[in-house]
Structures are given as structure tokens and as C-alpha cells.
Amino acid sequence: MCAGITPGYDDATGVLQVTQGRKLSRETEALLSASNEARLEAIGEDYWITYTLAQQTLLRLSGMVTAPDSGRPANMLLIARTNNGKSSILRRFAEKHTPALDASGGVVTRPVVSVEMPPVPGEERLYTSVLESLGAVFKPRDTVDVKRTQVLRLLQGVGCRVLVVDEVNNALSGTPRQQQQVLNAIKHIGNTLKRPVVLSGIETTAAILRQDPQMQNRFPPHELPLWQEGPDLQRLLMSIEGRLPLREESRLHQKELLTLLLGMSEGMIGELVTVLRRAATMAVVSGDERITPELLSRLDWQSPSQRNARAGAIGMGL
Numbered sequence: 001m002c003a004g005i006t007p008g009y010d011d012a013t014g015v016l017q018v019t020q021g022r023k024l025s026r027e028t029e030a031l032l033s034a035s036n037e038a039r040l041e042a043i044g045e046d047y048w049i050t051y052t053l054a055q056q057t058l059l060r061l062s063g064m065v066t067a068p069d070s071g072r073p074a075n076m077l078l079i080a081r082t083n084n085g086k087s088s089i090l091r092r093f094a095e096k097h098t099p100a101l102d103a104s105g106g107v108v109t110r111p112v113v114s115v116e117m118p119p120v121p122g123e124e125r126l127y128t129s130v131l132e133s134l135g136a137v138f139k140p141r142d143t144v145d146v147k148r149t150q151v152l153r154l155l156q157g158v159g160c161r162v163l164v165v166d167e168v169n170n171a172l173s174g175t176p177r178q179q180q181q182v183l184n185a186i187k188h189i190g191n192t193l194k195r196p197v198v199l200s201g202i203e204t205t206a207a208i209l210r211q212d213p214q215m216q217n218r219f220p221p222h223e224l225p226l227w228q229e230g231p232d233l234q235r236l237l238m239s240i241e242g243r244l245p246l247r248e249e250s251r252l253h254q255k256e257l258l259t260l261l262l263g264m265s266e267g268m269i270g271e272l273v274t275v276l277r278r279a280a281t282m283a284v285v286s287g288d289e290r291i292t293p294e295l296l297s298r299l300d301w302q303s304p305s306q307r308n309a310r311a312g313a314i315g316m317g318l
Helices: 026-031 036-044 052-066 086-096 123-133 144-157 168-173 176-193 205-209 213-218 231-241 255-265 269-286 293-298 304-315
Strands: 007-010 015-018 023-025 076-080 100-102 107-109 112-116 162-166 197-201 221-224
Touching: 023 026, 026 036, 036 269, 052 076, 052 086, 052 162, 052 221, 052 231, 076 086, 076 205, 086 112, 086 162, 086 197, 112 123, 123 144, 123 176, 144 176, 162 176, 168 176, 168 197, 168 205, 176 197, 176 205, 176 213, 197 205, 231 255, 231 269, 255 269, 255 293, 269 293
Parallel strands: 076 197, 076 221, 112 162, 162 197
Antiparallel strands: 007 015, 015 023, 100 107
């Protein structure tokens, strides 16, 4: 550990408190003396990063699980840019409400059922996705009516409290008729179960709901905006640094590094995590042991807009 840093454990949280600002988990602190290979493996592992908006979103989602049945349940339209935390929050939500075995009846309950809108939308394909998510035995050639009945029966049978449909923006690839059929199917599921439905997707998802004023009214948007400079981003960077097993403190939350990282990620948390993983990997391999502006300049990194521009140029043969 760096000279001049005085650590001490907070017994209540199991977090290593560092006087210069870095807070390491016990696992990360133990890795500081591990081999480069072990530290590189840890850098590449997925982990949950908590932040204020994620906590607020999870609180709302959890409230849906415990809410009583209603003819007009509190639905949600979760909107975020690609790679800005939407799917991670939904995975975390599902992990907190995993299937359980009802010992009294020997029935597996699924409080949260998550599906993804098929790339080619359609009512029948949506039902197939739900059946596959439930691990149900079904006949692919069954009619839409048969699959609809089976979906509703199984969702009720497993005690589904919230249905999550991610990547709803995929419906835009269908015809207006297919899009309306999908919306009607989702509406029918919610009305029949009397349970909340969470629709999730990128910004264009809102355009789909505008076709149906009733659906638009029943699914108020909950947006995950791009990150900006401020205390929330500082706290996020401190949390991420606390998970990086580097032997020197980087102080990612300070102005110069924060501004550089915000520009490289263009405010998307997924991009931010990726660039920091690559930077931390370089810091270990090079022996720098900390992330600096100079190290970031050595990364072969393109921002999302740069990658999109390059892909467009390649597509045009430029």
C-alpha cells in the first residue's frame, strides 16, 4: 500500500477506509499483494456498482413486487442510452428476486420474469420468449391463441409479480401492425395479471408507445440520463477505484482525470467501466500501478461517437 496512507477497517461495512480518499473492499485490499495474473483476472470480473439513481430505480422496481394487485398497476418505461446501465439495473433487480421453491406446495415461484423483445417483433414471438424464459414445454407451431393462454396460465402459476420486457426498441423493426399487436399483447398480460409491467429500451422506445395513447399514459418514463460532472460522478469514480487492485492511488474523482474520463466515455457508465478496466490492465502490466492522464493518452481508445463515425465511413467505403 502507498506510503503515507493510513488504513483502517469499518467493521460495520467491511470496507477499508483510506485517509487519502480511497476505499477498498477487503477482497480488493487482499489482492494488492497478489500476482499480476490474479489482479488482471479480478479487473476483468463483472461486479455491481451502486450509485444514487440506480438505488432509486431499484427501490421503485422492488416496490412494484410488493404492491397489491390492481386494475391499473404502476408500470414503468425504463429508458437509457445504449451502455448506460439499464440492463445492469434490470439484472440486479432480477437477482434480488430470484425463483424460490414453495416448500408447502412444491411449486417454483418467479416473482420477476424477464424477457427480451425478439429482434423480429410479433405477438407470437413475444409469447415464445416468455415461454422460453419460464423454461416451459410448448409446441413451436402452436397458434397465437394457444400460446397466449399458456403464457397467462404459467405467469399466474409461478406467482409472477412483475414482468420485465427489455429491448422494446426492437419492435421498431416491425410493421406498424406488428408493433400494435405487441403493445396489445403486453397490455393484455398486465390487465389479466393485474400486475406491473416494466418496458425497457433506448430512447426510440418512447416512439413505439406514442402509437397508443393508453399505453403511453400507463407507462410513465423513468430515464437514466448521461453522466455529467458533479458529486454523483465523483462518488461513482471513487466506488470504481475501490474495486481496482492497483497498488497506487489514482484519485480518479479529481478534476483532471474526471474530465478526461467523462469525455472518453461520453457520459455512459458502461463505456466508463470499460475504459477504466483497460486503463487498470495497462497500469498493472506496465508497472505504473495507477491511472494517470498520461496513461490514458496511451490507450488505443475511441469514444462511442468516434467508433460510430468510423463505422459509417467504412460502410460508405471511405
